[in-house]
Amino acid sequence: MAIITCRVQYLEDSDPFVCTNFPEPRRPPPYDLDENIALIEQIAGVHKLLEAPLKLEECALQMAPNGNYLDLDLSLGEQKDDVEQLYDDVAKGKKPILILRTQLSVRVHSILEKLYNSHGPELRRSLFSLKQLFQDDKDLVPEFVNSEGLMCFIKVGAEADHNYQNYILRALSQIMLFVDGMNGVIDHNDTVQWLYTLSGSLSRLVVKTALKLLIVFVEYTELNSPLLIQAVNTVDGKRGVKPWSYLTEILEEKNGTDTELFILTMNLINKTLAALPDQDSFYDVTDCLEQQGMEHIMHKHMSSKVTEPDLKQQFTIYERALRHEDGEMDAAPHIRKERRKVTASEQEGRRNRRSSAQNLPDVLSSSSPTTSNAIALSSSSSPNTSNAISLSSSSTPLSPSTSSPFSPTSSSTLAPSTSSPFSPSSSSPSNSPTAGLSRTTSPLPSSRSSSPLTPTSSPSDSGSQRSSPLPPPEVTNGTAASPSPTEQEPKATANLSSPTDLAGPEKQQQPQTVPEQRGNKTEGNTFR
Known part of the structure; x- marks a missing residue:
């Protein structure tokens, strides 16, 4: 032929x-x-x-x-x-x-030239049409990325208003749907830095779109979480502020209250932490968050009756991650993969650095509203007193005379968490590559301060941000172990209640015993 x-x-x-x-x-x-x-x-x-x-x-x-x-x-x-x-x-x-x-190269050159040289309504029309262009011709995406198109987005977006920025984010979302496009973003950390910068925008629509793209970026592969941390450190380092300050400002409601915005922010934090390969990276992120008042932020939202269950669940996931990493609780199914543990001497050194950092003026002390509102254990209680605290079905949040909805249950195992599209610990199939992974309990002693959801700190603990770094007593048969008479001061351990308990008294349910699962369990995922 x-x-x-x-x-x-x-x-x-x-x-x-x-x-x-x-x-x-x-x-x-x-x-x-x-x-x-x-x-x-x-x-x-x-x-x-x-x-x-x-x-x-x-x-x-x-x-x-x-x-x-x-x-x-x-x-x-x-x-x-x-x-x-x-x-x-x-x-x-x-x-x-x-x-x-x-030819593709000629068309891409025309696109870049139009974006650089247009202004006003003409630039607006061009940016609005970009997403459709990438949809109609998939071959434009790799050519656009290889021709410094992502840098063009950043330069044009830096000088544009929030409407133009939103059009650029729409086009970028279309690029990230393709493997070549996502790989281009991975290799171009300036784009990740720009997305994180947009999370501090005054436009809620721009902030939500930027957070969604960052979540997609982190979910694509576990190797992207360190790249996000690198971008965050670079941006906030140039600003002269602590890392993750844009996200903590969102949670502090400095630009108003928006539940969807809070959920996206916590979801990004949780997915980033879940994919980190080692404890040092994990503690680097959580230390920055805690120093900027994450404990107080969590307590404020968790104690509010109007907080949505999805947001409470995200805070619960974050708290479980802290306690699991500190060795205060066994690994529940689908929480996170096993991290590389530091040696005993390194863990002790990390704990000392964390302890010295608690004296900084911007870190919550024991006299903060979070500590004063939490139920504290009396430092003069008898060693023979039982440390088990039961949850009352008729409890009222933060009532000094009744059980708090944040009180731990008497069960030593966690109830299965409610499935949520934002939860990386959901047991249902997920598009996230980090979904379905479980981690085993850390054998190291706890170096992490306890949760605002767990009453382990007392008003007299003025030298600690939350509680003593000593390892908790062993828990057996679903009850908290009583302290030994030879101990110098009483200690109590408690397990974090399930997300349904944290949602409020009207949604409480009896915890179910879940057999401990170890090892990694993977599920198939499809990048959308």
Whole structure:
């Protein structure tokens, strides 16, 4: 088969922003191609037949309807494996359609030139059309990324208002749906830094879109979490503030109350922590958050009756991560993978650094509202007093005379957490690559201060941010162990209640015993 008869059309797309996507002529004429001659030597005949208003040196041939481009430097026979659909149509007696259009590199150059040189309504229309351009022609994405298109987004977005920034984020979301696009973002940390910077925008829509893209970025692979941390440290280092300050400002409601915004923020934090490979990285992030008042933020939201269950569940996931990493609780199913543990001497050194950092003026002390509102254990209680605290079904939040909804249950095992689309510990199938992973209990002594949800600190503990770093007593048979008479001061251990308990008294339920699961359990995920 030396001659292949095709039907040919052209598409006027020299300006990508005004392309009609309707090839001409409507009735494509036939044209014979020699499968043994390079296409670059035959394209001039196609251009002349169609009388296309395109520059010949900028033309390319695209197959319809799959959209694959032909390599003009090769003959059809030399790229037969890449154009199987064309040969299948010929074998069936059909005449495949080839479209003469502008090369990808030329169109991408036109897009970048328009974005850099346009202003006002023209720039607005161009940015608005970008997402549709990437949807219509998937081959534009890798070419755009390779042509410094992401840097163009950052430069244009830095000088634009929030409406223009939102259009850019829409286009970026389309790019990140493709593997080549996501890999381009991974290799371009400036884009991640820009997304984190937008989380401090005054426009809630821009902040929500930026957080969603960061969540998608972190979920794509566990290796992306360190890249996000690198971007956060770079941005906040230039600003001269503590890392993650943009996210803590959102949780502190400095720009108003928005539950969806809070959930997205905590979801990003939890997914970032869940993917970190070692404890040092984990503690670096959580120390920064705790120094900026995360304990107080959690207590304020958890004690509010109007807080939505999904947000409470995100705070619960965060608290469980802290307690599990400190060795205060066994690993529950689907919490996180096992991290690389530091040695005993390194863990002790880390604990000392954390202890010395508690004297900083910006860290919550024992006299903070969080500690004063929590139920504290009396330092003068008898060693023979039972440390088990039961949850009353008629409790009122933060009532000094009744059980708090944050009181731990008497069960030593955790109740299964409620499934949430934002929870990385959900037992249902998830798109997240970090979903379905479990971690075993850390054998190291607890170096982490306890949760605002757990009454282990007393008003007299003025030298500690939350509680003593001593390891808790062993818990057996679902009850908290009583302290030994030889101990100098009483200690109590308690397990964090399930998300349904934290949701409020009206949603309390009896905890269910869940057998401990160890090892890694993976689930299939599909990148959306």
